[in-house]
Amino acid sequence: MLIPHPLLGLRDAQEFTYLGDAALMNRPDPDAPGAEAAFCDYVFLRDNPAGVHRELWYHEQGDRSWLVVTRNTLTHEILGAELASDVKAGAAQ
């Protein structure tokens, strides 16, 4: 599997470490009411879709950047990759 790194071009997936669903970037607010239940959901529950999945890959043997890769879990086709920092900045705007 080749991951289209936004800065480095196509890189072998073996250079990366897989973390999981990109929703893990949205850590709940620990001071909000119901934070305990929100953290249980955040830590343990996953959408686990059969189809398009946005997920976090860490370029451990490369530039140490976190990517949000969009991939089809039924075909392993990679539909795109962005820097997680860009995704975070985009979400904050």
Add this chain to the structure above:
Amino acid sequence: MTFSGFKVVKEALTGYRGWGPLWRNPTPKPAYDVVIVGGGGHGLATAYYLAKRYNLRNVAVLEKGWIGSGNAGRNTTIIRSNYLLPGNQPFYELSMQLWENLEQETNFNSMVSQRGIINLFHSDGQRDAYRRRGNAMMISGAGARLLGPGELREMVPFLNFDNARFPIKGGLMQERAGTARHDGVVWGYARGADKLGVDIIQNCEVTGFRIEDGKMLGVETSRGYIGAGKVGVSVAGSSGRVMAYANRRLPIESHALQAFVSEGLKPVVPGVITFGAGHFYISQSDKGGLVFGGDIDGYNSYAQRGGLPVIEDVLEGGMALMPMIGRARLLRAWGGLVDMSMDGSPIIDRTDIDGLYFNGAWNYGGFKATPAAGLTFAHLLATDTPHDTATAFRFDRFNRGYVIDEKGVGAQPNLH
């Protein structure tokens, strides 16, 4: 039809005209007391024990393909009860005891072969960990034996004992462990359940649930609507997909796990051997093929196939452990889907929807659990209370903080 030596001889002498199909192919009834989703080993075992031990016979098993075509037909057929933690080990020991009596129970040759499993260790720390695990196994009645390098060299002389990086210091053996014939298990339970009146409905894919006011009414299928008093979902690998019909998220990721078999060879590997310094395990089938496997591919997948990097990794493990494997040719490699859970342990529990029950999250280890998962899931479906040995496998263990994490890696499914 009952199988016996007499019957085999009689059929041999009369041209095999007396053998009939082992189960019916019924058309679905409008409604059942219990509908099991998934005609794998677990689903069929559940239906069998529901009918046999709990006297619930108005039961259907729905299978989207043909029975045993998912993980029941893709595993590496190992049976064992060599776990460490209290929530797990008594359950797997119950399974082991059911395996030991399976052929008498179902009157079907499941080829259960207690040829033993040896978990190798390569350092003092690992020896201590395995000694502790052996003690846990003995407490549960599973039995365990610590082997030194001398004894091991006699039993399995072909291993690379003097590997410079990972010398073999010994192994933990469970003599009652071994292998079984995966198809035989499926067919035995299917035949047994069918004889007791269970309808096994193949090529019938569940496409949705009918739920009203938090109560399960029935399932929508590719062969029409089927009403159900209770629905038991037993589809490990596809749990996420099926439970999404009920809008439920699970503490599970689906991953691809590969397995491999070599060309047929003369008997050489006496039992099951696992490498302690990498993820590699091997046994030899009765046909002679070396059956082996290793890690999952490590990223979410519903594709039932894996990639080359893991194949390379598994074969490197094999070469490190038993260099002679390099002389054998790889015949086939295949992949299956596994429910990787947040603590590496399974779930057998009711859901918050009245009448919807769940059995899944089996990680790599569903096959060995087949008889006990069937029995305990049947117990849950019939009595609405968890079976004594499966009380730890609840959904709420995660938010209550009672995870059963054998490997101690936390909520990271691809590391279990």
